[in-house]
Amino acid sequence: MSLPWRSIVDRFPASEVRTAESEAKDESFDGVSVRGFLWTLFIFKMATVAAIFWAAGGSGEAGILLTVTTWYWLIIPGIVASGWFAYRYRLRRVRARRLALQRAEWMLDERETMDGQSPERSESVTRGVDGWHSM
Numbered sequence: 001m002s003l004p005w006r007s008i009v010d011r012f013p014a015s016e017v018r019t020a021e022s023e024a025k026d027e028s029f030d031g032v033s034v035r036g037f038l039w040t041l042f043i044f045k046m047a048t049v050a051a052i053f054w055a056a057g058g059s060g061e062a063g064i065l066l067t068v069t070t071w072y073w074l075i076i077p078g079i080v081a082s083g084w085f086a087y088r089y090r091l092r093r094v095r096a097r098r099l100a101l102q103r104a105e106w107m108l109d110e111r112e113t114m115d116g117q118s119p120e121r122s123e124s125v126t127r128g129v130d131g132w133h134s135m
Contacts, residue, residue: 042076049073 049070056062 038076042073045070045073 049066053062053066
């Protein structure tokens with residue numbers, strides 16, 4: 001006696017039946033192999049351009065011709081570099097904003113930091129209600 005779910009599975013070829021493992025493998029695609037392939041392609045392209053320029057004797061005409069025919073290959077490192085710079089700029093802005101919020105929350109002066117004390121105070125002081133007091 002055939003089970004009802006078995007008859008449904010039998011209708012589809014094995015290549016169309018999705019298992020939990022195959023779905024997890026498809027969902028875990030992170031593109032590392034694609035990025036590796038693209039960077040390899042870019043490196044070989046730039047190596048080829050350098051070899052052509054060297055074989056041409058480094059003439060100005062060869063440099064102009066290579067620049068005109070391969071300028072669009074500089075888009076790839078431009079995108080990567082701009083992404084990195086944008087990330088670093090945002091990180092600096094967020095950290096500065098976080099520090100400003102911490103200073104505002106704890107009512108600290110400009111010369112003080114969260115890690116240390118200002119140089120004009122002694123080593124063991126606490127903040128009291130009416131000002132700074134030594135311990």
